[in-house]
Amino acid sequence: MRERGGHRIAVALASVGATLVLWYVLAATGVIPASRFASPKEFWGALQQVNGPGYADAKLWQHVLQSCKLVLEGFAVAVAIGVPLGLAMGGSRRFEAFFNPIFLLLRPIPPLAWIPLAIVWLGLGDAAKVMVIFVAAFVPSVINTYTGVRSIEPYLIEAAQMLGVGRLAFVGEVIVPAALPHIFSGLRLSLQAAWTTLVAGELVGALRGLGQVLNAAAQDIYPAMILVGMVFVGLCGGAMTWMLSVAEKRAMPWRAA
Amino acid sequence: MNRTALTPTETWALPLAGLATLLVAWTAIASSGLVPSQFLPTPLAVAQRFAELTTKPFAGYTIQQHLLSSVGRYLMGFGLAAVIGVPLGLMMGWYRWLDDIVSPLFEAIRFVAPIAWVPFAALWFGTGIGGPTLIIFMGAFPPALINAYRGARFVEPRYIEAAQTLGAGSFRVITQVLLPASVPSIVAGLRISAGLGWQSLVGAELIVASSGIGYLLVKGQSSISTATVMSGMIAIGVVGFAIDAILRRVEAMIHARQGR
Numbered sequence: 001m002r003e004r005g006g007h008r009i010a011v012a013l014a015s016v017g018a019t020l021v022l023w024y025v026l027a028a029t030g031v032i033p034a035s036r037f038a039s040p041k042e043f044w045g046a047l048q049q050v051n052g053p054g055y056a057d058a059k060l061w062q063h064v065l066q067s068c069k070l071v072l073e074g075f076a077v078a079v080a081i082g083v084p085l086g087l088a089m090g091g092s093r094r095f096e097a098f099f100n101p102i103f104l105l106l107r108p109i110p111p112l113a114w115i116p117l118a119i120v121w122l123g124l125g126d127a128a129k130v131m132v133i134f135v136a137a138f139v140p141s142v143i144n145t146y147t148g149v150r151s152i153e154p155y156l157i158e159a160a161q162m163l164g165v166g167r168l169a170f171v172g173e174v175i176v177p178a179a180l181p182h183i184f185s186g187l188r189l190s191l192q193a194a195w196t197t198l199v200a201g202e203l204v205g206a207l208r209g210l211g212q213v214l215n216a217a218a219q220d221i222y223p224a225m226i227l228v229g230m231v232f233v234g235l236c237g238g239a240m241t242w243m244l245s246v247a248e249k250r251a252m253p254w255r256a257a
Numbered sequence: 258m259n260r261t262a263l264t265p266t267e268t269w270a271l272p273l274a275g276l277a278t279l280l281v282a283w284t285a286i287a288s289s290g291l292v293p294s295q296f297l298p299t300p301l302a303v304a305q306r307f308a309e310l311t312t313k314p315f316a317g318y319t320i321q322q323h324l325l326s327s328v329g330r331y332l333m334g335f336g337l338a339a340v341i342g343v344p345l346g347l348m349m350g351w352y353r354w355l356d357d358i359v360s361p362l363f364e365a366i367r368f369v370a371p372i373a374w375v376p377f378a379a380l381w382f383g384t385g386i387g388g389p390t391l392i393i394f395m396g397a398f399p400p401a402l403i404n405a406y407r408g409a410r411f412v413e414p415r416y417i418e419a420a421q422t423l424g425a426g427s428f429r430v431i432t433q434v435l436l437p438a439s440v441p442s443i444v445a446g447l448r449i450s451a452g453l454g455w456q457s458l459v460g461a462e463l464i465v466a467s468s469g470i471g472y473l474l475v476k477g478q479s480s481i482s483t484a485t486v487m488s489g490m491i492a493i494g495v496v497g498f499a500i501d502a503i504l505r506r507v508e509a510m511i512h513a514r515q516g517r
């Protein structure tokens with residue numbers, strides 16, 4: 001098994017390495033025209049440019065910070081409202097019956113379709129983006145929390161009630177921990193949706209942020225900078241997912257085998 | 258927890274009350290004059306605007322024509338994702354070396370949000386059909402591939418062994434054992450693909466297209482016509498819902514045939 005793992009890593013490295021070499025060769029020989037895609041050298045140059053003097057009115061770290069900040073703001077608000085609402089809908093049939101039709105109505109509308117509405121209402125600034133991210137992240141956190149509560153084994157609930165647990169302790173020590181795996185898979189979906197939506201929102205119009213880098217590079221027909229923007233969209237998205245999975249392990253130590 | 262069953266009255270009255278609260282609150286705010294009707298039209302005004310859009314062209318076309326060009330692009334992007342993703346996934350499930358080579362590249366690209374392909378899509382394929390199609394493809398491709406791969410990997414080994422004992426080569430194992438055995442997983446993947454593809458289409462059309470339902474939204478936005486934007490959102494929601502309903506139907510049919 002270990003041998004197999006080592007073999008896999010070697011092939012993976014070789015595969016990525018070969019792709020990079022192929023990229024270099026194709027760009028150097030002109031098979032990929034410079035107007036359509038960047039060479040590794042141009043990519044490095046663009047990275048230096050956005051990192052040092054800056055591009056699209058800001059330096060790289062400022063763009064990254066701006067994008068991450070907005071995502072975390074919208075995500076935090078969505079989770080702070082969505083998870084309690086999901087708990088309430090899972091806990092009370094009346095609550096569920098009242099809110100469910102509203103969800104059924106709103107759910108088929110993709111979060112990206114809210115972007116124009118947010119711009120009409122709030123303009124091109126940060127507020128519109130936070131609104132759209134909120135919409136994107138809200139629905140998965142409610143639905144998965146709700147599913148999590150509904151899938152708790154009844155005997156857990158009965159045992160806790162028989163032992164005369166208080167209302168607050170019941171929610172905090174029985175319901176939430178038992179629903180936590182579902183809640184976290186909801187948060188993961190929320191975060192992905194939030195990130196995609198933010199990039200789209202910034203592409204439609206923004207003053208700063210990774211989407212704006214992509215936008216400016218597209219208008220300047222600057223393939224190397226487009227590539228830099230995409231790489232950082234991927235890196236930030238990956239980093240956020242990773243942080244969430246660390247938080248997940250911390251929050252549920254009993255699941256770590 | 259207080260999961261007491263609902264009384265028969267509550268069963269229909271509460272959902273109705275939920276919807277009514279939404280509509281009444283919306284109408285009240287819209288007609289109170291606190292918000293200009295340009296920014297928040299009443300539900301009735303949105304319905305009227307929707308009806309108007311079906312007969313009077315906006316941004317060049319009526320709403321049906323916009324939807325038609327969106328659905329055309331969508332079917333192309335989604336179709337390509339299925340036609341490439343499913344066979345590739347099955348092959349990766351069978352050939353270890355292919356899996357080892359493709360997986361790291363695929364994982365690296367998957368982290369990039371599909372919508373971030375917009376600039377290259379426009380640069381490479383223009384804003385007509387090609388550009389948006391690439392973005393839809395990028396959204397729909399990963400689930401199609403991953404589910405076909407997982408389906409192929411979790412086929413019971415004894416089926417494969419039986420086929421091999423009877424002299425089936427790799428090609429026949431893939432097409433006659435792996436493919437049929439992983440159909441449920443593939444269809445589940447395609448349902449996710451379909452949803453993500455539709456969502457990517459909307460994003461693509463917001464930015465790079467010159468027709469389509471997303472384009473209608475952008476035009477509504479720039480002429481500050483909230484009623485138009487909301488009509489477009491409703492149309493997008495209805496079509497997205499219909500796509501999911503069709504695929505859910507297909508999924509149920511397949512499960513019924515396989516006796517699960």
